[in-house]
Amino acid sequence: MMLRRTLLCAIISLWSAGTLADAVLTPVYGDGALVGFNSIDPPHAASSDDGNPGATLGEQRRWAFERALEFWERRLDSNVVIEVAAQMTDKACDEFSAILGSAGPRSVSRDWAAGPGGSAPSEANTWYSIALANRIANEDLIPGTPDITSEFNKKIDESTSCLGSNTWYYALGEAPPGTTSFFATALHEIGHGIGVLTFVDKASGARFSDRDDIYMKFLEDHSTGKLWSEMNDTERMNSAIDTSDLHWVGANVTAALGSLTGGVSGGHAQMYAPDPVQGGSSVSHWDTAIQTADGNHELMEPSATGSEKLLLTGEMLQDMGWNDVVANNCTFASSRQTLSSIYTGTNEHEACISVTYDGAVIISGDTSATAGREVVLQNDFTVEQGATFSVEIDPDIGL
Structure with a gap:
């Protein structure tokens, strides 16, 4: 069974031109009355038994989604509220595979002026996902619209032709057999929304609006030794299918590779670069070979495996400009x-x-x-x- 996550990039507006606290992520639900996140259908019993207090299916969905928002709040630092739009929609699904969800930044920004308590971008003429741009600028650069758009496959609950009898699991922890963790899927999709993606067209290698984005500046093709920011469109197109040779070369990620037993070559972490290219998955995920000795995989891999953790994504976000992503926000410094x-x-x-x-x-x-x-x-x-x-x-x- 293949359970895939994809990117949803709806870039509708562009912007040119103090001490940071834990971020605040606010949900903006887009479903109509009585459907999706507002469904009044009976709650899932397994999720209720395992701690989800929702009295309806919609309430269970909102509870699980908001726990995922809280998870990221503890790991991100920003004084600017991050609004996350969410809907339950029909997505591709058959008996054996499904697209679980998709998400991405609603907008991008570049070359903003440093305001009070904020900073200009570290890289000029470079696109940043809007949540990260707001964090660095210390202001809402494009007010009035959500910062992240996310969608989740409602067919998994509603259609027996979608993964057979498989349903969403809306509690925390390991999903029981025959279910898929909604909480974990939401964690993954929000990760794309806060910046785990490139805006490059992987099929052609063309940059968005003919400019670099901050993510691509840390991508290197080991077979050529070139960064994506140094390549032309054809070179990037070829690199996107250069399996095991597409690497992330940011300093924070590179320093964190010691715990991995797979997915590392040439001293760098491998990115997902299958041949042929997979439009919603290639490049904007870690390679599926990344894992630890105890079998954990990365949260931001292209498919759900049931054993993911934040192995490198926190450090990736730090490389791009988030601070203190992997800092221990709990009281105890050790477990x-x-x-x-x-x-x-x-x-x-x-x-x-x-x-x-x-x-x-x-x-x-x-x-x-x-x-x-x-x-x-x-x-x-x-x-x-x-x-x-x-x-x-x-x-x-x-x-």
């Missing part, structure tokens, strides 16, 4: 902390996904944990001396 004394009382901690308790743990009272939100240890929460209190920083997210 475990052994306590030297009794831990009691009301305390608040942040967790990216979940909380676990190991060792001799006494819990008197309640705890609550929601992805991307605070973990609240209620009154009378007690951990014995010498026990281990564990906050899972970036576990497998069950893609």
Whole structure:
């Protein structure tokens, strides 16, 4: 079964011409009444059993999508709200394969002037996805429109001819057999919206509006030694199908390759460059060969594998101009902390996904944990001396 993600680039407007906080990503739902994200159909039982509180299918969809927004909020730094448009639509699907979703920036920007607290682009005459441009400029350069457009395949829930009896799974964690994680798919698509893509036409090698984009400036063809910004259209067209030789050469990504057991050659990470070119997937994803020793793949690969994590995407975004993407936004710097004394009382901690308790743990009272939100240890929460209190920083997210 092939479960694919593709790019959706609806570039409708162009723009020429302080301390950053965690980003705020706001959903803008585009479905009509009673359909898609507003459906009043009964909720999926498996998702309800596993923690999705939605009382209708639409509420479950919105809850899962908003958890994905929160996941990225904790990993991005921007003072400018990022609006993310979302719809459930009909996408290609048959018994054996489906396009799960698509997304991309709604607009692009270049050569803006540095305003108060902001900066000009680091690369002149270069296109940036609008969310990143806003982050660097520290202002909304194209107000009044969403920054990201995303769509998700509603046929997966509605048609038995689409992947047979497979349905969306709207809770967090690993999707049960016969389901596909909506949360993980949303994470992936939002990743494209914040900048994991090139605006180059892969079939022809032509640049958008005859200018470089910031993503392509980190692409190199190892067989020629040329960066995409140094190539002509024909060279880029050929490079887009130069399997295993198309590499990302940004410094942050290159420094993070030590944990990988596949998808690295010539000291660089491989990009997805199959022959023939796949229009919605080629170049704007990591190579499917990238993985770790424990079998994890990258979130931003072209197809869902069920074992993806953020292995290199945080560093990729840093190479392009996002800051602190991979910084630990949770209270604990490591996944475990052994306590030297009794831990009691009301305390608040942040967790990216979940909380676990190991060792001799006494819990008197309640705890609550929601992805991307605070973990609240209620009154009378007690951990014995010498026990281990564990906050899972970036576990497998069950893609």
